[in-house]
Amino acid sequence: MAWNEPGGDDKDPWSDKGKDQGPPDLDEVVKNLQKKMGGLFGGKGGGRTPGGKGAAGSGKLVIALVIIVILVLLGIKGFYIVQPAERAVVQRLGAFHSVTTPGPHFLIPLIDTKTIINVDQVNKFGHRAQMLTKDENIVDVTLTVQFRIQDAANFLFQDADPVKTIYSAVESALREVTGKSTLDEIITQNRSAVAAMVKQNTQELLNTYKTGLVVTNVNIQDANPPEEVKEAFDDATRAMADKERVQNQADAYANDIVPRARGAAARQVEDAKAYAFKVVSEAQGETKRFLALLGEYQKAPEVTRERLYLDTMQQVLADTGKVLLDVKEGSNTLTYLPLDKLVQPGSTRTPVPAAQLPGYESLEAESASRKLKDARDRRQEVQRDRERARRNR
Template sequence: MAWNEPGPGRDPWNQGPKRGEGPPDLDEMLKRIKSRLGGGRGGSGGGGGKSAPPLPSGLIGLVIAALALLWAASGFYVVDEQEQAVVLRFGKHVATTDAGLHWRMPWPIEKEEIVNVTGVRATRDRATMLTQDENIVDLELTVQYRVSDVNAYVFHVADPDMTIRQATKSSVREVVGQSRMDFILTEGREEIANRTKVLLQERMDEYGTGLVVTEVNLQQAQPPEPVQAAFADAIKAREDQERLKNEAEAYANDRLPKARGAAARQIEEATAYRDQVIAKAQGDASRFTQLLAEYRKAPKVTRERLYLDAMSEVYGGNSKVLIDVDGGAPMLYLPLDQLIRRQDATAGTEPVVSPSAPARSSGSGGGSSGGMDGLRSRERGR
């Protein structure tokens, strides 16, 4: 009978219920599919039913090829710029790949583990610890780290992140146990962080975790809460001590240079005065020696010259004017303005014009030795 003849059960592609007859029977559909996959074996229901025709072999091959392609495509994976991937074949390391698109043999033969190697990770620890001087201090610190060796990170330690957290607790307790409380609370915060970083990195290298510690920050260091007020007073007193010490040092730094400068100036002035006195004494001695030599050559002339120089020095600063009136009555010109200025210069003494006995007549000859001797004798008598 042809497939296109009317009647139910004639068309294998049109064996469902007609329109308006209700939804298809799912159990019946499953039985048909099972019978077709069974390669012509009869179904379990109704003892005398016909066996369904088997699926075409070409269709089965296409299904298998599609499944194989999907299985092979599942081996592609993408690694970002900040990541690296470790490829495992039945649990054994076979390759380490960098950023990009890669392919591995699909599961369950191979699989990949992608690890971020550039991102900075952090762990925090806060605990109460015992110091070297048997005091208790509360510390809180943060550790930043990243992956330096992806192979060591994946294979050497089961949980590297947990390992670094436990090693951080151990390292900071060891450093605090070797330090005094005052040092931890004041100037030793940075040193505590640096020593903890060095010790923690040594342990990470010893364990082979493939991690590198980038930074250790001591967030908080304080005494227990019941004694914080007393420690605050002690810290304030220490700060006052430092402030007063700095003020004293600033005052000393201001005064000492001035005192040193004044001392150096006085030393220079004394040295200059000494050199001046020595030079003057040496000059006077040299002048006297030269004058003595001239006096021995011409005693009379030298004696007269010394006398005139002495009189000029004495009368040059005097406010009195001596006039010789024996030679007549010449007209005199008195420079009053100059006398007044000289009077002011000599502490206000009034100039006195007094006639004096003539030391030497204005009309007499200048070379008479008798007149010169008389002048000297009158001057000495006055």
């Protein structure tokens, strides 16, 4: 018969567990829990059955397994590896603890936290601004900045927004350097030096604010004057390029001509030294020869003089042209020869008899008439002398 049917005495199946159907007493619940836990760990709790030992052993095994599983999960969660290009910033209970280097590491789960930072990645951004130069001109500068994280801890904790800070630092450094430079230096002459100064000043500002960032490169991509004077500055730029080109050509010419001139000078110096050595050697030889002849001359002056005369005539006549005349003995014929036409300087001719020379007959007749005239003149002179002598008596 069901409990809710007539005659069932209105008793539900759970009525034997207690008549009080209200909420359980808290103290009773705690006591019951303590009893169960005591029986689970083998304590002296009440209500143990003959099979209590088996229940206690199985409970210990379950707890051990649970502890092992928890430890394994904690170990898996706490183990991490830092890559070569990274650094891990560890916080313990929210406060900075350490920075770990590349390799395997372990942290305490739920207590320690980590933040992985890539310190080798190079970041890049561009910046463009109009600045006032030292000579009170306006220049439009476009540059690119490359940077990376150097100190991971400072990057996370020392500055609220390091990237925004580096933007402001670059603008401040560019304004300072531009204000100390002229327009020509920024546009044409000294652009690389301006970029280096911007990099240095930016890094000093980043170090002051402890941003943990390092600037790796600053490159000025473009620097132009205002549009009103851009054409004039373009002309100046072309003139500077022409100047450099001409200078390079002059340097190339100098590099070519100077070594050759030095070589020619060295060759002339060597020739002069050789000539001087030759002249000195010849002079010394002549001196020795003269001293040797002096001894011979002192022994036999006439013979030595005759020999010197013959040697000298041999040397002189060896290089000169000669005309040989076949003159008969006792002949008083005066021979006239056009030597300037017969003998040219430096020419060598075969000796020719005088009778075969052109004009020889006319020359001989002229010579005979001249001799006859001379004889008449001498005869008349003798007669005049005789007359003077008679008068003087």
